[in-house]
Amino acid sequence: MSQLFRLIFRIRNFLLFAILELVSFWLLVKNNHYWDVSFFNTSNYYAAKTLESSNYVKNYMNLGNINDQLIAENAQLKKAVATMQSLKPREGEYYKVDSAFARRFEFKVAKVVNNTVGLSKNYLTIDKGTLDGIEPGMGVICPQGVVGTVMQCSEHFSRVYSILHSESKVSSEVKNTTLRVKNDKALGIAEWGGLNPKIINLNTIDRFKPIKQGDSVVTSEQNVIYPSGTMIGKIRKLSAKQDQAFFDIEVELATDFRNLSYVYIVNNKLKKEQDLLEQSTTEEKK
Known part of the structure; x- marks a missing residue:
């Protein structure tokens, strides 16, 4: 404490000068209309800038929560879009789609915690597992397009083999105006070449x-x-x-596998029923 007092005593002249300067500035502002207005405008300007910067930092820190909310909303929208597309007549106006179908x-929604793209068999790891209702065989997509299929699950994580996998095959269809006008389909199988x-x-x-x-x-x-x-x-x-x-066809992927952050796990609630029926039919043929 004594050291503090000695320090103040040594710089007493500077402190007195600083106090007098502040008092002089305050008297100048209060007794001069021009300076009063200028000070008011300047102080408001810097106060607004400070508030703007503060709000920018708060919004930036909150981007994670906002992103999570948007991802969850997108999942609901994808469900609605998938339902609407399935309700469209596929074989003519007489065909009526079952509501359960x-x-x-x-x-x-899941977050990608690991990902490979440079191998012949590439995989992803996501932060959802059996405790979240995830099972092997479920599809995985992202906002841009197809990602892969769930291969293996633990309680909190799942292993996904992406379509950048030598054994991955996706039932696909080419879409264009000419095919639509002719009521024609161009069906094929998408496979990665490994390069x-x-x-x-x-x-x-x-x-x-x-x-x-x-x-x-x-x-x-033709996809379950x-x-x-x-x-x-x-x-x-x-x-x-x-x-x-x-045709020999090369397709430029919509999904950027080098920059995957969030994905959607797709659960087809009727897949097990279809698989059991097809399996029983196969066994009968044997």
Whole structure:
């Protein structure tokens, strides 16, 4: 304490000067209208700037919560869109979709905690597991498009093999105006070639189908894992030789696997029923 008093005593002249300066400035502002207005405007300007900066920092710190809310809302929107698409007549006006079939898809949000893209068999790890109702065989998508399929689950995590996997196959369909006008379909199988994580191959598309570069490739209705119409990518290159029955097609993926943060796990509530029926039919044939 004595050291503090000695310090104050040593700088007493400076402190007296600073106090007198402040008093002089205050008297100048209060007794001069121009200075009073200028000080008021200047102080308001810097107060507003300080408040703006403070609000910016608060909003930035709250971005995580806002992002989580938007992701959850998107999951609900995807469920609504999948239901609406399923309710559309597929075989003519006489066809009526069963409501249970139309509402078979449910979506849950998960965060990607690990991801590979440079291997021949690539995987993701997400932060949802059996305690969250996740099971092997469920599909995984993101806002841009298809991601992969759940392979294995623990209580809190799940392992997903992405479509950048040598054994992954996705039932796909090419969409364009010409096909829609002709009421025609161009169905194929999307498989990764194992080289470029931005490109996937589309096989078994009849080379006489009216498709072209830039057409959209989506999941087909012959799919129990993903909702039909989920984006896969756009045709980047296609070619066919005279003796070939099918196109050689390269598709530029819509999903950027190098920058995956959040995904949606897709639960088809009718998948087990369909699998059991198809399995029993297969066993009968044997």
